[in-house]
Amino acid sequence: MKKFILSLLIFILLLSFSLSQDIPIVRIGISKIEREITLSNVGKIHNSYIEIEVGGNGILTIKEIENDSVILNFGKDILILTLPILIYPQKDKIIGINSYYYRGMLEINDEKWLINILNLEDYLMGAVPSEMPPYYPLEALKAQAVSARTYVLANLKKHGNFDLCSSVHCQVYKGASYEREKSNIAVKETMGEVITYNGQIIKAFYHSSSGGITENSEDVWGGYYPYLRSVKDVEELEKDTWSIFLSLNDIKNKLRNLNINIQDMFDIILEKSSTDRVKNVIIKTDNNEFVIKGTQWREIFNLPSTLFKIDINNEGLYFYGRGKGHGVGLSQEGAKFLAEKGYNYKDIIKFYYQGVDIQKWY
Numbered sequence: 153m154k155k156f157i158l159s160l161l162i163f164i165l166l167l168s169f170s171l172s173q174d175i176p177i178v179r180i181g182i183s184k185i186e187r188e189i190t191l192s193n194v195g196k197i198h199n200s201y202i203e204i205e206v207g208g209n210g211i212l213t214i215k216e217i218e219n220d221s222v223i224l225n226f227g228k229d230i231l232i233l234t235l236p237i238l239i240y241p242q243k244d245k246i247i248g249i250n251s252y253y254y255r256g257m258l259e260i261n262d263e264k265w266l267i268n269i270l271n272l273e274d275y276l277m278g279a280v281p282s283e284m285p286p287y288y289p290l291e292a293l294k295a296q297a298v299s300a301r302t303y304v305l306a307n308l309k310k311h312g313n314f315d316l317c318s319s320v321h322c323q324v325y326k327g328a329s330y331e332r333e334k335s336n337i338a339v340k341e342t343m344g345e346v347i348t349y350n351g352q353i354i355k356a357f358y359h360s361s362s363g364g365i366t367e368n369s370e371d372v373w374g375g376y377y378p379y380l381r382s383v384k385d386v387e388e389l390e391k392d393t394w395s396i397f398l399s400l401n402d403i404k405n406k407l408r409n410l411n412i413n414i415q416d417m418f419d420i421i422l423e424k425s426s427t428d429r430v431k432n433v434i435i436k437t438d439n440n441e442f443v444i445k446g447t448q449w450r451e452i453f454n455l456p457s458t459l460f461k462i463d464i465n466n467e468g469l470y471f472y473g474r475g476k477g478h479g480v481g482l483s484q485e486g487a488k489f490l491a492e493k494g495y496n497y498k499d500i501i502k503f504y505y506q507g508v509d510i511q512k513w514y
C-alpha cells in the first residue's frame with residue numbers, strides 16, 4: 153500500500169512538473185473565411201474521416217465553404233471535406249496564408265473560422281510587434297510581452313470556440329511575417345512571465361497613450377480592480393494632443409442612428425471622471441435630455457480618446473483632446489519614455505499596475 157501511495161505521489165509530482173513546464177497552446181481566430189485563400193507549405197490535412205498528404209510545395213487553395221464542407225483545390229485535384237479540418241505544416245516550414253506566414257497549425261471550424269493553433273510564446277512573437285512598434289526600447293517591448301502574455305492567459309476561451317481573435321477587439325496578431333529580432337528577444341527574455349495580484353493573473357489592460365494620466369478601471373467599464381488605478385504618466389504625453397471638428401449635421405446624423413433626434417437648439421454637457429475623461433455626454437434639448445456614455449461617444453465619432461474638451465459654435469463642435477485609447481493600465485508610449493529614462497520592464501509594469509508581482513507561470 154505504502155509503495156502504491158509513494159508511486160502515486162511520484163506520478164503526481166512528475167505530472168505537475170511536466171505540466172508546469174509546458175507552454176500553453178492557444179487558439180487564435182485569424183478571420184472568417186469569406187473568399188478564396190491560398191495556403192502554402194502544407195504537409196497534410198485531416199478531418200475525422202480522412203488524412204491527406206500534400207506533396208510538392210504544399211500549395212492548396214480554399215475555394216469556398218458550403219454548409220459543413222470546405223472545397224479545396226490542390227494541383228488538379230478538387231476535394232470536398234467535412235469540417236472541421238486540421239492543416240499541418242511541412243517539416244521545418246511555416247504555413248503561408250496568402251502572402252503571410254503563421255507558426256503552428258491551422259483549423260477551419262464548422263463556423264468557417266480559420267484558427268491558428270500554436271504555443272503561446274510563438275504567438276507572442278507575432279503579437280508583440282503587431283501591438284507595439286518593434287523599434288521601441290527593449291525594456292518597453294519586454295513590458296509589452298509580459299502584459300500581452302498575461303492578457304491571453306486571463307482571456308482563454310474569450311470567443312468560445314477559440315481563445316482570442318487577431319484584431320483590436322482582443323489583441324492584434326499578424327503572424328510570423330511581422331516578427332522582428334528585438335521583439336523576439338523581448339518575448340524570449342521574459343518567457344513564461346506574467347503579472348499577478350495576490351497570486352492571481354491580472355486583467356492586463358493596456359492602451360496606446362494616456363495623454364498624461366491613466367484612468368481608474370471603474371470609470372471606463374464599471375469594474376473596479378485594485379491594480380488598475382489612475383497614475384500620473386510621464387509629462388511628455390501631455391503634449392500628445394489632437395483636435396477634431398464635427399459639423400452640426402455630422403452630429404445629428406450619427407445621433408439619429410441611436411434614435412436620438414435633436415432639433416437645431418441643443419446644449420451639450422460633459423460629465424467628467426476624476427482624471428478629466430468624459431464619463432457621460434449629456435445632450436439637452438428644449439424638451440428632452442439624452443445621456444450617452446463617453447466610451448460610446450468616442451466609438452460613434454471615432455475619437456482617439458475620451459480625454460477631451462469641447463467648444464461649440466454655430467457651425468459645429470471642436471473636440472480638443474489628449475492621448476489615444478481607453479487610458480486603463482499600461483500606456484505603450486509612456487512605457488517607451490520610461491524605458492528611455494532607464495526603467496527596466498519590471499519597473500514599467502509596476503508603474504502602471506499597482507501592487508502587482510511578476511511571476512514565472514511556466
Ligand SMILES: [Zn+2]
Pocket residue numbers: 311316317318319321322323
Ligand atoms: Zn476578439
